[in-house]
Amino acid sequence: MKNTMKGIKIITLVIAICLTLLSCFHSSLDKNTSAGVISSKDGLQKDIIIDSFFVSFQLNPTANLLKREGLTEEKELKARTVQLDSMFWFNVSISIKGFNQSPLRYQISSLEQYESRLNYYLNEAANDFSLVVGNSDTLLPSVYWFENNQNLLSRETMIIGYQRPKDFVALQDLHLSYFDRIFGNGIIKATIESRDLKRYLSM
Amino acid sequence: MRIKSRFWILGIIFFLFLCTFVFVVSQLIIRNHDKKIAVVDVVKLFNEYHMKQELEKKAEGQLRYLSLVIDSLKTEISVMELNPNISETALRAVHNQYGQAQVAFERAYEENSLIVNDVVWKRLNPLLEIYGKQRGFHLIIGATGKANVLYLDDYFDQTDDLIKYVNEKYDEGN
Numbered sequence: 001m002k003n004t005m006k007g008i009k010i011i012t013l014v015i016a017i018c019l020t021l022l023s024c025f026h027s028s029l030d031k032n033t034s035a036g037v038i039s040s041k042d043g044l045q046k047d048i049i050i051d052s053f054f055v056s057f058q059l060n061p062t063a064n065l066l067k068r069e070g071l072t073e074e075k076e077l078k079a080r081t082v083q084l085d086s087m088f089w090f091n092v093s094i095s096i097k098g099f100n101q102s103p104l105r106y107q108i109s110s111l112e113q114y115e116s117r118l119n120y121y122l123n124e125a126a127n128d129f130s131l132v133v134g135n136s137d138t139l140l141p142s143v144y145w146f147e148n149n150q151n152l153l154s155r156e157t158m159i160i161g162y163q164r165p166k167d168f169v170a171l172q173d174l175h176l177s178y179f180d181r182i183f184g185n186g187i188i189k190a191t192i193e194s195r196d197l198k199r200y201l202s203m
Numbered sequence: 204m205r206i207k208s209r210f211w212i213l214g215i216i217f218f219l220f221l222c223t224f225v226f227v228v229s230q231l232i233i234r235n236h237d238k239k240i241a242v243v244d245v246v247k248l249f250n251e252y253h254m255k256q257e258l259e260k261k262a263e264g265q266l267r268y269l270s271l272v273i274d275s276l277k278t279e280i281s282v283m284e285l286n287p288n289i290s291e292t293a294l295r296a297v298h299n300q301y302g303q304a305q306v307a308f309e310r311a312y313e314e315n316s317l318i319v320n321d322v323v324w325k326r327l328n329p330l331l332e333i334y335g336k337q338r339g340f341h342l343i344i345g346a347t348g349k350a351n352v353l354y355l356d357d358y359f360d361q362t363d364d365l366i367k368y369v370n371e372k373y374d375e376g377n
């Protein structure tokens with residue numbers, strides 16, 4: 001009897017260990033990093049991964065922009081708030097995984113090609129952005145600026161401003177799209193959802 | 204009596220463990236042997252991918268402009284041919300312009316098709332990989348309707364599901 005009990009205990013222990021080991025070996029899906037969207041906690045930044053390209057769309061709240069400007073006088077602050085609130089401000093940056101230089105230099109074969117890229121980003125890229133508010137209005141950029149970092153960073157940033165429609169309500173999603181002509185990634189889209197926009201408007 | 208009941212309880216526990224163990228192992232064996240295969244209509248996938256449709260709309264503008272230029276040159280040629288006062292040199296010049304416009308249109312059409320094709324597959328390939336892994340497929344076959352897969356029934360056909368998946372990923376931001 002004692003030996004039988006001992007045997008049962010040992011077998012039970014062995015099976016329990018086997019089950020534990022088996023559950024550890026179950027295959028979990030690889031977190032694929034060649035395509036996908038990563039959303040920031042506040043939902044105002046969307047990072048899109050396409051192959052080795054990393055495109056980040058950041059909607060800038062007025063409060064953040066005012067902080068950077070460091071205005072202290074109340075009158076100036078109010079006026080500037082009204083100006084900034086009338087627009088949607090986006091930062092769109094491009095970087096390339098494994099390439100530690102400016103994307104302008106990625107796979108270029110001549111100075112002309114580099115200059116052509118630079119010219120595109122300085123003067124023409126604004127034509128490839130559009131913002132769809134809800135399901136209706138398509139807005140084109142009112143303001144565009146290319147932050148030329150003089151090849152000191154491994155990313156390039158474009159700043160785009162859209163005039164906020166007068167009848168805009170925070171119940172609508174914002175769909176920003178960019179046609180990546182230079183690197184052949186096609187049309188890249190990001191959606192800022194209305195629930196995150198409500199928070200943005202109250203910032 | 205106490206020893207007997209203890210023995211029975213341990214026996215039951217052991218039996219339950221054994222059943223669970225056998226069940227888990229058998230499920231793992233079945234899963235590994237159940238080779239999931241999917242077949243996808245590649246042409247339908249390509250054509251119904253929203254990004255492909257939007258890229259074609261973008262290219263449409265340029266192609267429409269070129270076709271309007273061709274049409275207006277054609278009209279000019281037919282008018283000039285009816286006018287006896289027009290010199291042959293002038294007529295030939297317009298014919299040349301017409302030829303060049305046609306060549307430009309064909310080149311633009313071919314370039315756009317190649318670009319759209321490359322860009323769409325660049326975006327689709329990583330999504331296909333993720334889709335296959337998430338759904339547990341071991342193999343996804345692309346059917347073009349011309350070779351390899353000549354017939355498939357609904358059992359293996361994942362075309363509609365895949366189209367919905369890639370379009371959702373594209374529209375939400377990918």
